[in-house]
Amino acid sequence: MFPSDSVLRFAPSPNGELHLGHAYSALINHAMARALGGTFLLRHEDIDTARCTPAFERQVEEDLAFLGLSWDEQPRRQSEHMHDYAAALEALAAEDLVYPAFMSRGEIKAHVERFEEEEGRAWPRDPDGAPLYPGLDRHASTKEREKRMSEGARFAWRLDVERAIEMVPALTWEEHGASPIGESGTIVARPLEWGDVVLGRMDIPTSYQLSVVVDDAIQGVTDVVRGRDLFYATSIQRLLQALLGLPQPRYHHHELILGADGRKLSKSARDTSLRSLREAGLTAEDIRRMVGLPGRPGGLGEAAAVRPRGSSARR
Numbered sequence: 001m002f003p004s005d006s007v008l009r010f011a012p013s014p015n016g017e018l019h020l021g022h023a024y025s026a027l028i029n030h031a032m033a034r035a036l037g038g039t040f041l042l043r044h045e046d047i048d049t050a051r052c053t054p055a056f057e058r059q060v061e062e063d064l065a066f067l068g069l070s071w072d073e074q075p076r077r078q079s080e081h082m083h084d085y086a087a088a089l090e091a092l093a094a095e096d097l098v099y100p101a102f103m104s105r106g107e108i109k110a111h112v113e114r115f116e117e118e119e120g121r122a123w124p125r126d127p128d129g130a131p132l133y134p135g136l137d138r139h140a141s142t143k144e145r146e147k148r149m150s151e152g153a154r155f156a157w158r159l160d161v162e163r164a165i166e167m168v169p170a171l172t173w174e175e176h177g178a179s180p181i182g183e184s185g186t187i188v189a190r191p192l193e194w195g196d197v198v199l200g201r202m203d204i205p206t207s208y209q210l211s212v213v214v215d216d217a218i219q220g221v222t223d224v225v226r227g228r229d230l231f232y233a234t235s236i237q238r239l240l241q242a243l244l245g246l247p248q249p250r251y252h253h254h255e256l257i258l259g260a261d262g263r264k265l266s267k268s269a270r271d272t273s274l275r276s277l278r279e280a281g282l283t284a285e286d287i288r289r290m291v292g293l294p295g296r297p298g299g300l301g302e303a304a305a306v307r308p309r310g311s312s313a314r315r
């Protein structure tokens with residue numbers, strides 16, 4: 001079903017404590033990699049150097065070891081590979097696909113409020129609920145851009161998504177898991193829903209969206225297994241893969257582990273952090289049971305839980 005050169009990764013950001021949702025994701029990534037005879041990688045997504053710390057990174061590794069998981073190569077630390085992302089950003093800039101966007105968060109908010117008040121209708125929002133970038137500076141002249149930059153104006157590099165989609169054919173991906181509303185199989189990417197996403201900042205030549213596709217390609221990731229909260233982001237990631245000529249992995253968006261209140265777990269809620277559960281005396285077996293994965297590490301329970309579409313396993 002999958003080639004034995006399968007490469008899977010667990011890619012948390014070391015900016016807080018891992019929780020049960022991370023445990024679930026790491027466990028099924030690991031089980032799937034082992035069941036396929038493939039490779040399981042750990043990647044520290046630490047481009048946000050202000051919030052990511054070596055202490056959280058160590059804790060990620062301790063938590064995974066506690067769960068009985070081992071990874072096959074030295075973990076990749078994104079902060080050590082900024083040149084890879086800068087090169088990708090430059091390749092997009094060379095095609096005129098990114099522009100310096102000067103509107104601050106406050107200015108975007110004010111623009112959106114004014115529009116909604118004057119027009120009496122809602123400003124479009126991305127799948128995460130954030131207003132789309134108004135793009136007033138999308139077509140500014142080189143002279144204007146240089147002037148603002150030399151004045152020290154703050155900006156972010158944003159993708160000109162409308163121009164970008166003209167450069168590539170209609171994009172799809174193979175979904176072996178499901179979207180939040182149950183879509184599966186061949187999914188049509190809808191990158192326009194995200195508007196002009198940020199691909200780089202003044203001080204960091206990348207963003208989550210850019211570095212994740214660059215790294216998945218560099219690391220040869222064949223199967224992206226992650227939570228359903230990232231299902232819609234796949235549209236932008238497919239677009240970036242196509243623009244940069246990168247291979248497309250298969251995707252498996254798994255269900256999220258929700259808190260007792262039915263909401264998504266957060267890194268700041270200490271009660272479901274793996275560390276506090278570990279310190280309270282719970283074992284790896286207990287954690288596996290709590291996330292609905294009974295059985296031994298790497299045992300059949302998990303492989304069945306992640307078996308792709310078309311198989312006879314219960315999903």
Ligand code: GLU
Binds near residue numbers: 011012045212226230
């Ligand atoms: N670093 C991302 C997160 O912690 C996950 C990236 C991915 O799996 O694509 O949410």
